[in-house]
Amino acid sequence: MPGVPLIAIVDDDDSLRNSLENLIRSFGFRAQGFPSAEAFLSWGQARDTVCLILDVRMPGMDGLDLQRQMITRNWRVPIVFITSHADDHAKARALEDGAVAFLYKPCREEDLLNAIEAALRQTRAPEEA
Numbered sequence: 001m002p003g004v005p006l007i008a009i010v011d012d013d014d015s016l017r018n019s020l021e022n023l024i025r026s027f028g029f030r031a032q033g034f035p036s037a038e039a040f041l042s043w044g045q046a047r048d049t050v051c052l053i054l055d056v057r058m059p060g061m062d063g064l065d066l067q068r069q070m071i072t073r074n075w076r077v078p079i080v081f082i083t084s085h086a087d088d089h090a091k092a093r094a095l096e097d098g099a100v101a102f103l104y105k106p107c108r109e110e111d112l113l114n115a116i117e118a119a120l121r122q123t124r125a126p127e128e129a
Contacts, residue, residue, distance in 0.1 A: 009033040010040045011055040037061035051119040056083040078119030
């Protein structure tokens with residue numbers, strides 16, 4: 001489906017990841033889920049992603065580490081963090097490093113859609129010199 005934005009979901013919780021994929025597809029987007037940050041990074045189409053929905057706490061590379069890797073690689077993909085853990089430090093770091101939103105599980109569908117739309121506006125905005 002060329003032209004339909006691709007949204008990646010990285011979350012180690014299989015049932016949540018599958019639910020998010022189905023929800024995002026119901027919003028009219030393409031969705032691809034990954035059980036780990038490493039799996040996402042090794043995916044051949046990762047650079048086609050226009051928005052990344054990312055869990056904070058995962059085994060191996062966590063969400064904040066993945067965000068930092070993407071910054072280091074100058075890879076500008078808007079990130080929407082989702083987490084079950086209230087962690088003000090993680091939230092502050094994620095937002096300071098450019099995350100579009102930081103949502104808590106379970107999040108409302110409307111909040112997730114608003115965050116995705118904000119991410120898409122960010123990817124469509126002209127680069128500032």
